[in-house]
Amino acid sequence: MMSSLVPEKKLGTLSGIGWAAGYLGGLASLALMAGFVVAEPSSGKTLLGLDPLVPLNAATRQGDRLVGPLSALWYVVFVIPLFLFTPDRPSGPTTPTPISAGLALLAKTARELRRYKTIAFFLIARMLYADGLGAIFAFGGIYAATVFGWGVAELGLFGIILTLAATIGASLGGVLDDRAGSKTVIVFTLLFFIAASIGVLSVDRDHILFVLPVEARLPGSALFASTGEQVYLAFAILIGLAAGPIQASSRTLLARLSPPDKMTEFFGFFSFSGKITAFAAPLAIGVVTAATGSQRLGIATSLVFLVAGLLLLLRVRAK
Numbered sequence: 001m002m003s004s005l006v007p008e009k010k011l012g013t014l015s016g017i018g019w020a021a022g023y024l025g026g027l028a029s030l031a032l033m034a035g036f037v038v039a040e041p042s043s044g045k046t047l048l049g050l051d052p053l054v055p056l057n058a059a060t061r062q063g064d065r066l067v068g069p070l071s072a073l074w075y076v077v078f079v080i081p082l083f084l085f086t087p088d089r090p091s092g093p094t095t096p097t098p099i100s101a102g103l104a105l106l107a108k109t110a111r112e113l114r115r116y117k118t119i120a121f122f123l124i125a126r127m128l129y130a131d132g133l134g135a136i137f138a139f140g141g142i143y144a145a146t147v148f149g150w151g152v153a154e155l156g157l158f159g160i161i162l163t164l165a166a167t168i169g170a171s172l173g174g175v176l177d178d179r180a181g182s183k184t185v186i187v188f189t190l191l192f193f194i195a196a197s198i199g200v201l202s203v204d205r206d207h208i209l210f211v212l213p214v215e216a217r218l219p220g221s222a223l224f225a226s227t228g229e230q231v232y233l234a235f236a237i238l239i240g241l242a243a244g245p246i247q248a249s250s251r252t253l254l255a256r257l258s259p260p261d262k263m264t265e266f267f268g269f270f271s272f273s274g275k276i277t278a279f280a281a282p283l284a285i286g287v288v289t290a291a292t293g294s295q296r297l298g299i300a301t302s303l304v305f306l307v308a309g310l311l312l313l314l315r316v317r318a319k
Helices: 008-036 067-085 098-115 117-148 152-180 182-201 227-257 260-276 280-292 295-300 302-313
Strands: none
Touching: 008 067, 008 152, 008 227, 098 117, 098 260, 117 152, 117 182, 117 227, 117 260, 117 280, 117 295, 117 302, 152 182, 152 227, 182 227, 182 295, 182 302, 227 260, 280 295, 280 302, 295 302
């Protein structure tokens, strides 16, 4: 829908603000859940130290499982303004068999994808770096919980800080996108993301930057009180700042690369490419972790996906 809402020179700003708005929605829902619903099993209190609004059994994680239904309700409520107020382009001529006609058109575009080598390279590149990015987000909190013994409070606050950083990054990245170009923004923020990911993996219980010794976190200490936690959090904030522009500018780049008459089809491929191999990076992490016994080495395999995606992206010709 983006290209029908604003001029091309404003696509980056729209995509960045749109992605930032999504992060803010996630931040608000996360804060509500962590602050008022999900309780720490050991204390029975939420992140704000309150009794949960809904009296559920914290020992069996009933509050955690309530996240699913409440997310569905949140989605239903906030998708209504899109349907009511967002303008849409007029529909094309109708066909008595829209599903079969659509599938035939999709097959035709897939066969012709060789003619759109730039878009094909981009879709493959994005598939790879999106896998790596998703894996870092999914396993970053798990790694921190293992290394520092974080519980619900620390992980909830960590998620809020990470989301806030991504909101800022997406907003700024959108403006840079319109000025410097989508590909340029993706390349530089990918490099930034890779460096920050290495920084995260350089922290363990007793060291930062792989070799510098620090005091381990003391049991019962305050939130993020140890040096290792603080350095980990700093690198994680850098990851959040880079993640927003990577994702927002990826869809802007596709909008600028795609022929107007095939925009929806290529965005279909864009979504498809982001899902079809989403298992690959987590699978690689699991296999390497099981083979080496090292969670750090396992998560490091996601860097292979990020670097491979970056190298392919460099072959994409864009304005």
